[in-house]
Amino acid sequence: MDRLLLEDADLFRFIAHLVACKTVYAPQRKGADSYVFAPVDDPQAVVLDYPRTLHSIKKYFLPPREELLSFNLRSNAFAAAEVEPVNAIFLGVHSYDLHAVLKLDHNFSQGNAERNYLTRRQGAIFIGVSYRPDRFHFGGSVGIPVADTTGCDLFLHRLDRGHVVEIVSDTGRELLRGLDLPAFTGELPRTADFEQHIYLPQGKLTEVFARGYQSGIWEEVAEKCVGCGTCNLVCPTCYCFNVEDEVDVSLEGGSRQRHWDGCMLREFSQVAGGEVFRNNLAARQRHRVYRKFKYISDQTGEPWCVGCGRCTAYCTAGISIVNIVNRLVQEHDWANAAKL
Amino acid sequence: MAAKPRVGIFDFTGCEGCELNHLNFEEQLLDILEHVDIVEWREAMDERADELDIAFVEGSLSTPDCITRINAIRRKSKILVAVGACAVQGGVNAMKNLQPIEAVREEVYGEDKYLFPTLPALPLSAVVKVDHEIRGCPMTQIEFLKVFTALVMGKRPVETDHAVCVECKLRENECVYDKGMVCLGPVTRGGCAAICPSFGQYCTGCRGLVSDANPAAMEQILVDHGLAAEEARKKLQLFNANQLEGTQS
Numbered sequence: 001m002d003r004l005l006l007e008d009a010d011l012f013r014f015i016a017h018l019v020a021c022k023t024v025y026a027p028q029r030k031g032a033d034s035y036v037f038a039p040v041d042d043p044q045a046v047v048l049d050y051p052r053t054l055h056s057i058k059k060y061f062l063p064p065r066e067e068l069l070s071f072n073l074r075s076n077a078f079a080a081a082e083v084e085p086v087n088a089i090f091l092g093v094h095s096y097d098l099h100a101v102l103k104l105d106h107n108f109s110q111g112n113a114e115r116n117y118l119t120r121r122q123g124a125i126f127i128g129v130s131y132r133p134d135r136f137h138f139g140g141s142v143g144i145p146v147a148d149t150t151g152c153d154l155f156l157h158r159l160d161r162g163h164v165v166e167i168v169s170d171t172g173r174e175l176l177r178g179l180d181l182p183a184f185t186g187e188l189p190r191t192a193d194f195e196q197h198i199y200l201p202q203g204k205l206t207e208v209f210a211r212g213y214q215s216g217i218w219e220e221v222a223e224k225c226v227g228c229g230t231c232n233l234v235c236p237t238c239y240c241f242n243v244e245d246e247v248d249v250s251l252e253g254g255s256r257q258r259h260w261d262g263c264m265l266r267e268f269s270q271v272a273g274g275e276v277f278r279n280n281l282a283a284r285q286r287h288r289v290y291r292k293f294k295y296i297s298d299q300t301g302e303p304w305c306v307g308c309g310r311c312t313a314y315c316t317a318g319i320s321i322v323n324i325v326n327r328l329v330q331e332h333d334w335a336n337a338a339k340l
Numbered sequence: 341m342a343a344k345p346r347v348g349i350f351d352f353t354g355c356e357g358c359e360l361n362h363l364n365f366e367e368q369l370l371d372i373l374e375h376v377d378i379v380e381w382r383e384a385m386d387e388r389a390d391e392l393d394i395a396f397v398e399g400s401l402s403t404p405d406c407i408t409r410i411n412a413i414r415r416k417s418k419i420l421v422a423v424g425a426c427a428v429q430g431g432v433n434a435m436k437n438l439q440p441i442e443a444v445r446e447e448v449y450g451e452d453k454y455l456f457p458t459l460p461a462l463p464l465s466a467v468v469k470v471d472h473e474i475r476g477c478p479m480t481q482i483e484f485l486k487v488f489t490a491l492v493m494g495k496r497p498v499e500t501d502h503a504v505c506v507e508c509k510l511r512e513n514e515c516v517y518d519k520g521m522v523c524l525g526p527v528t529r530g531g532c533a534a535i536c537p538s539f540g541q542y543c544t545g546c547r548g549l550v551s552d553a554n555p556a557a558m559e560q561i562l563v564d565h566g567l568a569a570e571e572a573r574k575k576l577q578l579f580n581a582n583q584l585e586g587t588q589s
Contacts, residue, residue: 030512030514031513031514031518031519032514032518032519032520033514033518033519034514034515034518036512054512054513054514055509055512059512064509064510064511064512065510222554223554223556223557224557224560225554225557226503226526226527226553226554226557226558226561227503227527227550227552227553227554228503228505228506228525228526228527229502229503229505229506229509230505230509230515230526233505233506233509233510234509244498246486247489247490247493248489249368249371249372249485249488249489250371250374251371251375251489251492251493259510260509260510262506265501265502265503265506266501266502266550266551266552267500267501267502270501279552280552281552281554314515316515316517316526316561316565317526317557317560317561318564
């Protein structure tokens with residue numbers, strides 16, 4: 001049987017069972033109105049019905065800050081940092097965040113495989129959960145429906161008073177051993193519709209983005225944008241980083257630190273000698289959006305945006321990536337119509 | 341081993357909080373003193389020096405005497421570091437620049453105003469070449485250590501030029517705006533590890549604007565989140581009166 005019923009009354013027992021197996025990371029409340037993935041100590045702190053977390057689970061595989069190596073200036077020696085597999089259960093992951101991990105897997109295994117990321121990635125078990133799209137989600141427009149189970153081991157479909165547990169992999173089946181959940185024989189619940197839509201599929205977007213480079217939209221967006229970099233830093237498929245050496249004040253040694261960076265930041269495109277090769281916010285906005293819909297997409301055939309809506313939800317200036325893309329689509333249509 | 345760098349610490353118009361913050365390096369102070377000789381520091385010693393490797397200078401320039409003194413310090417120092425919001429941007433002192441200078445002088449000194457010549461409050465860089473900056477009100481200690489270690493190693497310090505938002509995001513803080521407050525983090529230079537937003541405060545902008553700042557868009561964000569246009573302007577002017585266009589008298 002591949003579908004089981006998890007009543008809400010059994011939810012804490014289910015979570016406690018998982019916690020007994022492995023470290024569990026799940027969404028929990030942070031602050032007034034936000035959620036973060038955090039280690040589960042208390043099953044009652046887990047929130048499975050949440051709009052989105054501040055960061056995606058990317059943070060466990062590519063931490064915001066990490067030490068790459070430590071060095072000793074006196075002995076001129078260095079040692080690479082020890083990296084361990086995360087080896088945990090991720091409970092309550094939305095489909096777009098899991099797709100984002102799969103995209104990062106691609107990015108970090110292309111060319112020179114990225115040892116730290118790929119090491120951490122080992123042993124992760126994913127339990128997806130369906131969600132109610134809010135005014136920022138647009139997974140449907142980038143090929144990731146709410147109840148997409150790709151990459152999951154188990155998937156929880158939300159019902160009125162519980163969840164249908166869909167077994168997606170053998171690992172998932174193994175995880176349920178000893179829980180004795182009843183079979184679920186009904187229809188899977190219908191997921192709510194997305195409120196936000198990009199008006200064209202990726203195939204057409206290739207054409208749109210071939211033309212959109214010269215669009216006036218970039219200058220318009222730049223007038224509202226403050227270049228704070230939030231859109232990059234909350235993006236689950238952004239993976240750019242900076243590396244800096246930090247020397248202890250003793251001057252005896254230090255460490256090489258890697259931290260998240262983003263193409264909206266001036267420092268990001270500043271090179272030796274002080275030159276900044278994307279020297280204004282319009283060029284940086286364009287680059288950001290092109291990284292999501294053209295540059296990587298031309299190689300992989302998929303949008304590199306997963307429709308989580310974070311860049312828009314957390315933009316204090318109210319800049320919407322969906323509106324930008326739809327505007328480019330509209331300009332493309334007008335240009336084609338003008339040719340007829 | 342080469343002689344230790346000779347360091348001087350100087351102050352101009354300010355509250356001396358940045359200077360005091362040098363003494364708050366409780367865990368690092370002995371290491372710091374291991375690497376340099378402090379040869380001039382009005383607040384802590386009597387001696388003066390004719391030549392310096394590094395001058396750390398706090399405060400804004402706000403009198404004719406300040407101009408004479410900063411020129412003298414510049415002449416005798418190989419490296420000059422501006423320390424704190426007053427020295428780097430003019431600081432809160434620069435709010436006086438938003439009003440006619442005679443009115444300000446009269447307000448403060450009354451009928452004795454002619455005894456106290458005054459100038460608009462200026463950052464050090466308005467008068468002399470500044471080699472490096474340590475921002476913040478008071479100066480950010482983690483940035484001081486970064487600049488200090490680089491200088492004593494003979495390296496060029498890496499300047500921070502991204503918004504406080506970056507550092508909030510690296511800490512996965514809930515956005516201050518989502519708590520119903522407004523914040524200048526989106527246009528204010530990081531380097532402070534977002535210390536205020538991380539502890540329940542909002543960013544007042546003490547570290548000055550990022551170099552590609554879009555203050556008009558920042559004002560619009562503040563207005564969109566409920567501030568009147570004038571309040572929004574004033575919030576930005578608190579630490580950036582000299583940097584915003586059209587605000588100088």
